[in-house]
Amino acid sequence: MIKVLGKVLESIVSILGGEKRRKKDLRVISAADIRVGMKVRIPLNWFRHPFWKSTVYIRNQEDVERILALELPFLLEVVDRKDTQPGKDAGESERPEDDKEAMTAEDDVAGEVHETDRSLSASASSVPEKKAFSAKVHHLKVQQCQKAYHEKLVEIKKLIQGVLSFSEETVKEANRTIEVMVSSLLADPEAVVFLINAKKKADVIFHHALNTCMLALLLGRDAGLTGESLCHLGVGVLFHDIGKLRIPKSILYKEKPLTPAEKQFYRLHPDYGVEIASRVSGISPEATMIIRDHHELLDGTGYPRGLTEKEINTLVRITTIVNLYDNYCNPRNPERAFTPHAALAHMYRKLSQKLDRLLLERFIRLMGVFPPGTLVELNTGDVGVVIARAHWSPKHVSVMLYDPNVPSSKAPIVSIGESPEVKIIRSLRPADIPPEVYQYLSPSFRVSYMLDTWTK
Numbered sequence: 411m412i413k414v415l416g417k418v419l420e421s422i423v424s425i426l427g428g429e430k431r432r433k434k435d436l437r438v439i440s441a442a443d444i445r446v447g448m449k450v451r452i453p454l455n456w457f458r459h460p461f462w463k464s465t466v467y468i469r470n471q472e473d474v475e476r477i478l479a480l481e482l483p484f485l486l487e488v489v490d491r492k493d494t495q496p497g498k499d500a501g502e503s504e505r506p507e508d509d510k511e512a513m514t515a516e517d518d519v520a521g522e523v524h525e526t527d528r529s530l531s532a533s534a535s536s537v538p539e540k541k542a543f544s545a546k547v548h549h550l551k552v553q554q555c556q557k558a559y560h561e562k563l564v565e566i567k568k569l570i571q572g573v574l575s576f577s578e579e580t581v582k583e584a585n586r587t588i589e590v591m592v593s594s595l596l597a598d599p600e601a602v603v604f605l606i607n608a609k610k611k612a613d614v615i616f617h618h619a620l621n622t623c624m625l626a627l628l629l630g631r632d633a634g635l636t637g638e639s640l641c642h643l644g645v646g647v648l649f650h651d652i653g654k655l656r657i658p659k660s661i662l663y664k665e666k667p668l669t670p671a672e673k674q675f676y677r678l679h680p681d682y683g684v685e686i687a688s689r690v691s692g693i694s695p696e697a698t699m700i701i702r703d704h705h706e707l708l709d710g711t712g713y714p715r716g717l718t719e720k721e722i723n724t725l726v727r728i729t730t731i732v733n734l735y736d737n738y739c740n741p742r743n744p745e746r747a748f749t750p751h752a753a754l755a756h757m758y759r760k761l762s763q764k765l766d767r768l769l770l771e772r773f774i775r776l777m778g779v780f781p782p783g784t785l786v787e788l789n790t791g792d793v794g795v796v797i798a799r800a801h802w803s804p805k806h807v808s809v810m811l812y813d814p815n816v817p818s819s820k821a822p823i824v825s826i827g828e829s830p831e832v833k834i835i836r837s838l839r840p841a842d843i844p845p846e847v848y849q850y851l852s853p854s855f856r857v858s859y860m861l862d863t864w865t866k
């Protein structure tokens with residue numbers, strides 16, 4: 411698949427470099443700036459928008475409305491380099507009927523945002539221009555993912571609160587939500603894992619539910635689970651900590667270590683969760699099993715029942731890994747947080763007897779040695795934070811760099827896989843860098859993820 415994509419991208423570059431494409435360029439514009447007569451490229455897969463191609467000649471106000479309804483933070487305007495005024499690209503020779511042939515290969519793949527980014531890079535005329543253009547698109551992509559993440563968070567909160575009040579309709583809704591997430595995931599094998607700047611400090615339980623759900627589905631798919639199993643996994647992980655909502659907040663959010671009595675109370679949350687699930691129909695036995703067993707460990711040291719390896723199902727093993735990972739990265743006391751890199755290293759070195767080794771190795775391959783959210787130092791001397799990773803390619807890692815001359819919203823971004831001379835040499839702890847650099851790179855209060863193709 412990747413080889414095929416590579417060939418198609420090569421053909422795009424060749425088309426862009428050919429006679430017919432030489433006079434064309436692409437410019438990032440706000441969706442609010444579109445008007446009749448423009449030709450724009452929609453940064454979504456073709457099945458995610460209502461047009462028959464991803465490059466659209468806007469013929470009338472109805473087309474404008476259909477594009478605005480997609481709620482895209484940006485589009486790409488196809489412009490002629492001789493005349494860069496918006497809207498001047500609508501001459502007869504630019505009508506879609508005239509260039510169907512030339513656009514075919516391009517349109518097949520250029521709809522996807524990260525792919526568009528690469529074709530943009532190919533058309534940029536100089537290295538600095540290319541980098542600035544890429545950074546701008548990347549920041550816009552992150553904004554798009556953040557919007558989708560926060561919309562999903564609102565949805566998840568409604569579902570969890572609905573189940574707490576034993577609403578059967580909510581369980582049906584939760585099953586439908588997970589089905590949509592699973593089908594999107596199965597349809598987009600090359601989705602990119604993005605770091606989300608989650609600023610809202612409330613609703614920690616809902617952030618945890620969404621984050622673990624997404625990571626569990628990613629790992630489950632990689633482990634070869636089918637659609638039905640993935641749905642059971644998704645619903646189970648979505649509700650795995652629902653019993654925590656019966657634990658007093660003084661224990662749940664306590665930053666100091668829990669007393670033995672508080673720990674004992676806290677450890678009741680899987681049983682509370684099962685009790686809640688049993689009072690509302692529609693939650694599958696597999697999902698209930700995940701709620702009950704998600705703190706069980708293969709060496710028998712887990713709780714509440716101290717199960718051993720043979721008694722712990724694959725769905726539970728997946729949940730345990732992503733649950734621990736998210737808890738290490740986002741603990742009750744933020745000062746004790748592991749960086750994503752350190753969390754994986756710790757799990758691999760210290761917990762390999764307790765976790766499913768093969769699944770853990772799969773998870774590390776998916777997230778990378780330097781998962782999004784990891785502070786890193788490059789061989790150029792730059793310091794940055796990993797903000798995105800294509801799990802299908804270990805080389806495709808995007809790093810946002812510290813640059814005191816620009817605000818972090820415009821910080822330079824380097825794509826490690828596309829710049830062979832640039833390498834990550836080590837991960838950094840927050841204590842390794844000055845506070846102002848840490849603040850610039852990590853304004854988020856927690857490490858959260860979103861897949862870019864789940865934005866629509």
Ligand SMILES: [Fe+2]
Pocket residue numbers: 650651679704705
């Ligand atoms: Fe839990």
